[in-house]
Amino acid sequence: MITFDSFPLQVIETGEGFLKARVTFAVPGVLPYVYADGIRFEAKLPEDILSADAIESANGKPVVDGHPYDSNGQPYAVTPSNFQNLSKGAISDAHVENGKGVAMITIYDSALIDDIKSGRKTEVSMGFDHDSVNRPGIFNGVKYDSTQRNIRVNHLAVVEHARAGEATKIKLYAGDSAMENNNQTAGNAGGGKPWMYKTLDGKREFAVDSKDLQDELLALNKKIKADGDALRDAHAKLSATPMTKPDEEKEGAKQDLLKQIEEHEAKEKALMEQISALMEGLKKLSEEIPGKIATESDARMDAMESVKSVDCNAKMDGLTTSEIRKLYINKVYGGSIKCDGLDNVAVAAKYEAAKEMRKIMANTFSPVQAQNRQGQIITVDAEKMANDVESKRQALNNAYEENQKKLRG
Helix, strand or coil, X not given: CEEEECXXXXXXXXXXXXXXXXXXXXXXXXEEEEECCEEEEEEECHHHHCCHHHHHCCCCCEEEECCCECCCCCECCCCCCCHHHHEEEEEEEEEEECCEEEEEEEECCHHHHHXXXXXXXXXXXXXXXXXXXXXXEEECCEEECEEEEEEEEEEEEEECCCCCHHHHCEEEEECCEEEECCCCCCCCCCCCCCEEEECCCCCCEEEECCHHHHHHHHHHHHHXXXXXXXXXXXXXXXXXXXXXXXCHHHHHHHHHHHHHHHHHHXXXXXXXXXXXXXXXXXXXXXXXXXXXXXXXXXXXXXXXXXXXXXXXXXXXXXXXHHHHHHHHHHHHHCCCCCCCCCCHHXXXXXXXXXXXXXXXXXXXXXXXXXHHCCCCCCCCCHHHHHHHHHHHHHHHHHHHHHHHHHHCC
């Protein structure tokens, strides 16, 4: 069985126009795989994936433009009979380095080189054979159902999106100066898209960002399969019923079977409609993601600039946008406002209020204005400020609710 995994590569452009790449192709770990009966977590243990036989099997194997699939949507191996049509390059110098399998690849095909340099195809994915052994355990704190043994590399594919996500982005090099591709997917930070949904007929596979969505699709698959099995059983029973002149009991049994068939057909149709609706929702969500990413990026930059305005030495590495906003609120109010347990909408409202308070404080207590206002009584319209804050909080809450409606489709 051909299986796909993906890893990072770095590319060097040679003087002849070919591309040479240093690529990581074998990493121990645990990944989810989708089968007809559901998801199984399979482990590539170091003694298997980094064995001498597994590493040596990569040398001389072809580099291809995307994984090969037959007319039924099933993956197949690169062989001597189809090599000339599929191969775009080759793998060499496979060895173990820092606990990973690494190698050099050379890409000869000009179209594939153009796709990489233009950013149309920016990730790589390994195709390999293996034996699955039902031996559950734990690796690096992650539980698995089985292990992959006797791993043998068949090919390495250059693809648009691989399972490892951001970790597989191609870095292009011209001479000694590095030039990283700028079409990275924001917000993916190497997490990848490990959740895969395969259609009931097995012909297509989709990467989904939400495990909840994948679980729902798989549950619908199981319902459709169960109803399909029941439908076949009912047809078999109906076919086995003698077509002689029926008595009342036999006629009643036949009518019951016909009713069961109609019910199962209706259920199957309804479930297929749910699948279509979910896939349409997934498509719509994928179209909206770039805009949401841009909005989140702007909000994060605004929060970071606000914190820097009150504490230029503040450390924000690794903090989420909401955590940065909480940091700003804490610094403006000196810790008197607590944000523990608040959701993102409530934090955003308090953050906007803190920004307004900061403006008032700056206008009221700046040294220049203090000199100009000697002898004056400074007053603050607390009611107006509270109304402004509440209006912004309500606007943020409305925006949040509208966003949730869009996500629910």
